[in-house]
Each structure stands twice: as structure tokens, then as C-alpha cells.
Amino acid sequence: MTEVRNKQVVLRDYVSGFPKESDMNIVEGTITLKLPEGSDEVLLKNLYLSCDPYMRILMTKVEDPDFFSNYKPGSPLTGYGVSKVVESGDPDYKKGDLVWGITKWEEFSLIPSSLILFKIEHTDVPLSYYTGILGMPGVTAYAGFFEVGSPKKGENVFVSAASGAVGQLVGQFAKLNDCYVVGSAGSKDKVDLLKNKLGFDEAFNYKEETDLNATLKRYFPEGIDIYFENVGGKTLDAVLLNMRVHGRIPICGMISQYNLTQPEGVTNLANLIFKRVRMEGFMVTEYYHLYPKFLEFVLPHIREGKIVYVEDIAEGLENGPTALVGLFSGRNVGKQVLVVARD
Amino acid sequence: MTEVRNKQVVLRDYVSGFPKESDMNIVEGTITLKLPEGSDEVLLKNLYLSCDPYMRILMTKVEDPDFFSNYKPGSPLTGYGVSKVVESGDPDYKKGDLVWGITKWEEFSLIPSSLILFKIEHTDVPLSYYTGILGMPGVTAYAGFFEVGSPKKGENVFVSAASGAVGQLVGQFAKLNDCYVVGSAGSKDKVDLLKNKLGFDEAFNYKEETDLNATLKRYFPEGIDIYFENVGGKTLDAVLLNMRVHGRIPICGMISQYNLTQPEGVTNLANLIFKRVRMEGFMVTEYYHLYPKFLEFVLPHIREGKIVYVEDIAEGLENGPTALVGLFSGRNVGKQVLVVARD
Ligand SMILES: NC(=O)c1ccc[n+]([C@@H]2O[C@H](COP(=O)([O-])OP(=O)(O)OC[C@H]3O[C@@H](n4cnc5c(N)ncnc54)[C@H](OP(=O)(O)O)[C@@H]3O)[C@@H](O)[C@H]2O)c1
Ligand SMILES: NC(=O)c1ccc[n+]([C@@H]2O[C@H](COP(=O)([O-])OP(=O)(O)OC[C@H]3O[C@@H](n4cnc5c(N)ncnc54)[C@H](OP(=O)(O)O)[C@@H]3O)[C@@H](O)[C@H]2O)c1
Numbered sequence: 001m002t003e004v005r006n007k008q009v010v011l012r013d014y015v016s017g018f019p020k021e022s023d024m025n026i027v028e029g030t031i032t033l034k035l036p037e038g039s040d041e042v043l044l045k046n047l048y049l050s051c052d053p054y055m056r057i058l059m060t061k062v063e064d065p066d067f068f069s070n071y072k073p074g075s076p077l078t079g080y081g082v083s084k085v086v087e088s089g090d091p092d093y094k095k096g097d098l099v100w101g102i103t104k105w106e107e108f109s110l111i112p113s114s115l116i117l118f119k120i121e122h123t124d125v126p127l128s129y130y131t132g133i134l135g136m137p138g139v140t141a142y143a144g145f146f147e148v149g150s151p152k153k154g155e156n157v158f159v160s161a162a163s164g165a166v167g168q169l170v171g172q173f174a175k176l177n178d179c180y181v182v183g184s185a186g187s188k189d190k191v192d193l194l195k196n197k198l199g200f201d202e203a204f205n206y207k208e209e210t211d212l213n214a215t216l217k218r219y220f221p222e223g224i225d226i227y228f229e230n231v232g233g234k235t236l237d238a239v240l241l242n243m244r245v246h247g248r249i250p251i252c253g254m255i256s257q258y259n260l261t262q263p264e265g266v267t268n269l270a271n272l273i274f275k276r277v278r279m280e281g282f283m284v285t286e287y288y289h290l291y292p293k294f295l296e297f298v299l300p301h302i303r304e305g306k307i308v309y310v311e312d313i314a315e316g317l318e319n320g321p322t323a324l325v326g327l328f329s330g331r332n333v334g335k336q337v338l339v340v341a342r343d
Numbered sequence: 344m345t346e347v348r349n350k351q352v353v354l355r356d357y358v359s360g361f362p363k364e365s366d367m368n369i370v371e372g373t374i375t376l377k378l379p380e381g382s383d384e385v386l387l388k389n390l391y392l393s394c395d396p397y398m399r400i401l402m403t404k405v406e407d408p409d410f411f412s413n414y415k416p417g418s419p420l421t422g423y424g425v426s427k428v429v430e431s432g433d434p435d436y437k438k439g440d441l442v443w444g445i446t447k448w449e450e451f452s453l454i455p456s457s458l459i460l461f462k463i464e465h466t467d468v469p470l471s472y473y474t475g476i477l478g479m480p481g482v483t484a485y486a487g488f489f490e491v492g493s494p495k496k497g498e499n500v501f502v503s504a505a506s507g508a509v510g511q512l513v514g515q516f517a518k519l520n521d522c523y524v525v526g527s528a529g530s531k532d533k534v535d536l537l538k539n540k541l542g543f544d545e546a547f548n549y550k551e552e553t554d555l556n557a558t559l560k561r562y563f564p565e566g567i568d569i570y571f572e573n574v575g576g577k578t579l580d581a582v583l584l585n586m587r588v589h590g591r592i593p594i595c596g597m598i599s600q601y602n603l604t605q606p607e608g609v610t611n612l613a614n615l616i617f618k619r620v621r622m623e624g625f626m627v628t629e630y631y632h633l634y635p636k637f638l639e640f641v642l643p644h645i646r647e648g649k650i651v652y653v654e655d656i657a658e659g660l661e662n663g664p665t666a667l668v669g670l671f672s673g674r675n676v677g678k679q680v681l682v683v684a685r686d
Contacts, residue, residue: 262610263610269597270600276623276624278621281616
């Protein structure tokens with residue numbers, strides 16, 4: 001039997017407040033590169049792992065997890081990733097297949113094949129894209145903007161965490177839909193990126209604005225039709241003062257709240273009534289049936305350079321904790337990817 | 344010319360904080376009971392006036408009113424009412440017609456006929472009902488529950504301000520739709536009314552509950568599918584912890600916030616994401632096209648006693664300020680009507 005090293009990123013203990021690198025340990029275990037006799041599972045070699053904000057939520061000790069079950073101290077993190085099939089007990093997959101879906105933060109993983117979401121068919125684009133534009137964040141941006149946001153041509157769109165994995169796509173989808181798009185992000189470099197590379201009409205650094213309501217009034221003198229919500233808290237509160245009649249707020253995430261023991265209060269909700277605004281939470285997991293349609297839409301745009309995608313690549317599992325924790329200080333510029341192996 | 348007395352309820356000055364009776368004056372003017380030469384307006388005798396929570400919002404000095412324009416100090420309040428046409432410059436109306444729509448808080452009003460919403464055709468039911476179940480609050484409950492709430496049979500429905508003009512109807516509509524319905528209200532008598540007369544499955548006095556989250560968990564062990572939002576603030580925050588996956592929150596009003604200079608913060612909005620909840624503000628003014636359909640639905644139920652309607656009747660314009668102000672302390676039991684004249 002071929003027993004090999006299997007480095008893992010393991011949760012040390014439940015987290016409260018902001019996550020730190022020291023909340024995770026790098027552990028060197030071993031794994032036998034052979035499926036157990038009669039197993040219907042799949043053995044994966046993990047290539048690219050995705051650093052996602054929701055992972056913080058799974059680090060909290062909670063009673064009633066609604067999405068994936070949350071992390072257990074001593075066990076490796078789970079998350080989205082791109083992997084290569086080493087051996088398969090499920091006839092749908094065979095050695096050498098490239099797949100994306102839920103895997104573990106380790107070099108090799110033995111997992112139920114039901115955690116695999118899709119076989120990767122198109123490899124003329126970077127494989128890491130299947131953690132981003134062609135993976136979960138891509139479907140999130142697509143479903144959140146088009147299905148939940150119901151955009152009309154020419155509408156005014158505001159995106160927060162706009163340079164991130166999801167936000168940069170929402171902005172580009174909105175431009176393809178002839179909308180006026182403004183993004184907010186946390187540094188001058190990100191603002192430049194939004195305006196010069198990602199095609200946003202305008203962008204601002206929210207950390208430098210002292211009166212977000214006034215800032216939004218400046219960029220949206222006629223109000224916001226769609227606010228793609230990634231951050232929550234103060235930004236949402238200011239947005240509520242600037243929504244247009246019949247506006248929509250797809251609620252994708254509220255990253256500014258994930259590390260607070262007591263979330264901030266949002267005070268301007270009564271504007272939803274007078275402006276007849278729809279605010280709607282959604283989870284990408286309910287939209288994977290759109291994946292084929294999404295690929296058909298997005299792949300040609302990528303190939304023609306009409307949609308670009310900014311990635312922030314960290315090398316090696318041992319840098320996973322830093323990369324993951326960095327999401328909550330805005331250290332990442334674009335989609336945060338962790339490379340475990342390139343093939 | 345027949346000049347007669349025209350008593351009015353006039354705003355004294357803009358209001359901040361809770362409204363008081365002394366924020367309004369009773370003024371005795373006169374009016375000529377004759378249309379000015381060539382006028383296309385209508386001269387109305389006001390019979391029943393409607394006391395509505397939104398009227399408080401029009402008493403605030405604001406820059407950018409979105410609904411009606413707000414009240415001016417020295418002028419009579421405007422509001423919904425049932426009136427009889429005295430003289431009409433608009434061929435669509437003639438002397439003796441009964442109408443409901445927007446009128447002024449006075450005995451006789453000269454108004455543009457565009458403020459009239461509907462001619463009253465059915466008089467086998469109490470005329471005052473056209474300020475309530477057959478008027479604006481009725482359409483509000485109908486549109487908010489059926490159109491915005493998208494109820495399915497057997498769902499779990501929670502209604503706040505449940506014994507009020509709108510709430511008592513939402514509960515009865517939900518029961519007709521085979522839902523499980525719980526209401527909250529501010530006194531023991533109202534709770535009894537909800538359970539014994541209005542057909543709610545359960546009801547509680549929110550003023551006596553120290554932990555609203557626990558209360559809701561008790562009444563909704565499996566969660567809430569539809570929360571019909573009338574009050575906002577702490578109630579909404581507790582509800583957000585108890586919504587079921589794919590729940591809906593039609594936001595009709597937030598009466599607990601109308602008198603606060605700084606609205607309360609709502610902290611549990613992130614639950615909208617994980618539970619994929621839709622929260623949607625609406626205004627009855629966008630649903631009056633449903634009025635004929637609504638009448639067809641509701642009139643037979645009233646006649647057969649399958650829907651009942653509780654009114655709280657105040658007599659005489661001079662009691663208008665007390666009646667109106669009472670909405671904000673829960674003094675009213677059922678729809679607050681003000682009788683100016685009975686015919
Ligand atoms: N509903 C779903 O199914 C679903 C799926 C995927 C993602 N999401 C959500 O979508 C949002 C974006 O995810 P993503 O993958 O695209 O992440 P990302 O934007 O690539 O990375 C997170 C970014 O959030 C910003 N941020 C961190 N703390 C913040 C704070 N306190 N206030 C404002 N911004 C802050 C940082 O950028 P700055 O430098 O700009 O601050 C950081 O780079 C997250 O809320 C995530 O949970 C939801
Ligand atoms: N969107 C629209 O088009 C539209 C149309 C009509 C009405 N509305 C809204 O619908 C809601 C109900 O209106 P309604 O006409 O049916 O009024 P109502 O319920 O007949 O009267 C108001 C009731 O609100 C309750 N209340 C007052 N202050 C409160 C507080 N701080 N916390 C909790 N409850 C409080 C009181 O009952 P308790 O004794 O139970 O506290 C009071 O009796 C209001 O928010 C109103 O603005 C909206």
C-alpha cells in the first residue's frame with residue numbers, strides 16, 4: 001500500500017471574534033492512496049482550495065447549523081476546491097477526472113462522491129477559476145444578480161466588497177446588462193482596480209468616507225435600484241436611505257458582521273416600506289441547477305476577454321490560515337485561492 | 344349662499360416624538376355650501392374619518408415626503424374617510440353619492456375629485472366599514488397577505504398589532520387559507536379578542552413577554568413562514584431568529600418606530616441569508632386596482648359572518664385628536680373610526 005504524507009489544516013478550537021492564524025494548526029498525517037475495499041467513496045488529490053468568508057461562520061460553536069455542519073476542533077476544515085480523482089468507488093468518476101465541489105483542507109481526501117458538485121470539462125481556462133469565476137462565487141454572483149436582483153437595463157447598481165470573489169463579477173455582469181455600477185472596497189488599490197480593470201463606472205474606499213449616506217447620494221443622485229449586499233452593518237444602513245422606489249437588495253452576505261459577538265443594529269428599515277423595496281437572502285446552494293446555463297453565458301465572455309477575473313494566489317497548505325484570515329481584514333485582492341498542488 | 348359652520352382639526356405645529364392631543368387644535372371656521380363658479384371640484388360632507396398610524400409620519404417636518412405631502416401647521420389634517428357628495432363639478436359624481444377616499448378632517452370639504460378613490464355601492468353593511476375592512480386597511484391586509492406574502496395552505500403565520508385595523512383581517516384571511524395563526528397585541532383584552540372572537544389559533548401580550556425570542560419559539564417550534572410586519576423594532580428582531588427557510592416578511596408598517604427620533608437597531612438580519620427569507624415593503628396605494636376583486640372576496644364573508652370586524656368608534660370631530668393619538672399607546676381596540684356625522 002502506498003502510504004503518503006497528508007498535510008492538513010485543522011481547527012484548533014471554536015472561534016469567537018476575529019479569527020487568527022493560530023486558530024488553525026498545520027498537522028502532518030498520512031493517508032493510504034487506495035480506496036478501502038468495497039468503498040463507494042472517492043479519493044481526491046486536492047489542487048486548489050477556495051478561501052471563503054462563510055468558513056468563519058462554521059468556526060463558531062452553534063447549536064443549529066443550517067448549511068454545512070460546522071467545523072469540529074481537531075478536524076480539518078472543509079471547503080470548496082478543485083481536485084483530481086486518484087481512485088473512485090463511484091462509477092460516475094474515474095482516475096484523472098478533474099472535479100470541483102466540497103473537499104477538505106488537506107493534500108488528499110477520501111470523501112463521499114455526493115460532495116463533488118461538477119466534473120470539470122473546460123481546461124482551456126485556468127483550473128483555479130473553478131474556485132472562483134467558474135465555481136461557487138461565479139454562480140453566486142450570477143444567481144444573486146440575475147435571479148434575485150431582477151436587473152433591468154440602465155438601472156443603478158451598487159456593490160459592496162466589490163473587488164472580491166463575488167463582487168467583481170456582479171459589477172461586470174451589471175455592466176454587460178447596461179447598468180450604471182458603483183463599487184465600494186477597502187483600499188485605494190482596490191478602487192483603482194475596480195475603475196481601471198473591472199469596468200465599474202465609479203468606486204470608492206469606504207474606509208475613507210465619514211458619511212456614507214452623503215457618499216451614496218453623491219454617486220447615486222437618483223437613488224439605487226439594486227444593492228448587491230456583501231457586507232451588512234453601516235453600509236446597509238446608509239444604502240437604505242438611498243434606495244429607489246421598487247429597488248431590490250439581494251442579500252448575499254454580511255461579512256462585516258461575521259466576527260462580532262453582538263451584530264450592529266440597522267436602523268433605517270422603515271425605508272423599505274415607503275420605497276417598496278424587496279430585500280431577499282439567498283444561498284448559492286439552491287442555484288447549482290443553473291450551472292450549465294451559467295457556463296454557457298460566462299465561458300465565451302472569458303475567452304473573448306470581455307469578463308476578467310482577479311485572483312489572489314497563496315502557495316501551499318501551510319499558508320492557508322493566513323490566506324483565510326486575511327479575508328476579514330481585506331488583505332486579499334480579488335478571489336483568494338490556495339494552491340495545494342498544480343496537478 | 345348657505346354659509347355654515349365648518350369645524351376642523353388643524354395641526355398646531357410639526358411633531359417630534361410621541362404625538363399629543365395638544366399638537367392639534369379644534370378650529371371653528373365656516374364654509375359656503377356651494378361650488379365656486381365653474382369649479383370641477385367636489386364638495387363633500389364628511390361622515391366617518393379614519394385614524395391611521397401613517398398620519399403621525401405626515402406630522403413630522405421632512406424634506407422629501409414620498410406618499411401624500413405632509414401636513415402644514417395651521418391646516419386641517421387630511422386622511423381617509425367616508426363622505427357624501429353635496430355638490431359636484433365632476434360629472435362622475437352627483438349629489439348624494441357616497442364615496443371613500445382622501446378627505447380633510449373637517450365637517451365639509453372642497454376637494455379635487457381625484458382624491459376620491461371609490462364610489463360606495465354596497466350599503467347593507469355599516470358605512471363605517473369603508474374606513475376599515477372595506478377601505479384602505481382592508482386592501483392593505485388583502486394585498487399584503489395574499490400578494491406580498493404568497494401564502495400556502497398550512498403555513499405558520501405571525502401577525503403583530505394583530506387586533507388592529509389591518510392585523511385582525513390578516514389573521515382571519517390566514518385562517519381562511521388554512522394557516523396556523525398567532526397574533527401579538529398589547530393587552531389581555533386584545534389577546535382574548537384575538538382568540539375568542541377573531542379566530543386566531545394563539546395570541547400573546549407582547550408587553551408581558553420578557554424574552555420575545557423564547558415566546559416565538561414556544562408558539563412556532565417549527566418556525567414562521569410568514570411574518571406580517573406591523574410594528575418593527577424588537578419584535579422584528581426576535582422574528583428574524585425564528586423564520587423558516589423561504590419565509591416571507593411583508594412589511595406593512597413599523598408603528599413602534601414612528602415616534603422615535605433615533606429608530607431602534609435591528610441586529611438579526613443575517614438570518615435572512617441562511618434562511619433565504621424575502622422581506623418586502625409595500626404600500627396599499629399600489630394595490631387599489633385589486634379593489635373590485637377584493638370586494639367580491641370579502642363581502643360574502645362579511646354577510647355570512649365568516650369574517651368579523653372590530654371597530655372602536657369615537658364620536659365627534661373634537662374627539663379626533665384623542666382618538667388619533669391613542670393609536671400609539673394601543674388605546675384603540677380594533678379599527679379606530681371617528682364619526683363626524685352619521686348621514
Ligand atoms: N449567499 C451565498 O450563497 C454566498 C456565496 C458566496 C459568498 N457569499 C458572501 O458574499 C460576500 C463576499 O464573499 P467573497 O467570497 O466575494 O469574499 P471577498 O470579497 O473575496 O473577500 C472578503 C472581502 O470582504 C471585505 N471585508 C472584510 N471585512 C469587511 C468589513 N468589516 N466591512 C466591509 N468589507 C469587509 C474585504 O474587502 P475590502 O478590502 O473591500 O474591505 C475582503 O477582501 C461575503 O459576505 C460572503 O459571505 C455568500
Ligand atoms: N403599507 C401600507 O400601505 C399600510 C397601510 C395601512 C397600515 N399600515 C401600517 O400597518 C400597521 C397597522 O396599522 P393599523 O391601521 O392596523 O393600526 P392599528 O393596529 O389599528 O392601531 C395601531 C396599533 O399598533 C399598536 N402599537 C402602537 N405602538 C406600538 C409599539 N410601540 N409596539 C407595538 N405595537 C404598537 C397598538 O396596539 P397594541 O395594543 O397591540 O400595542 C395600536 O392599537 C401600522 O404600522 C401602519 O402604519 C401600512
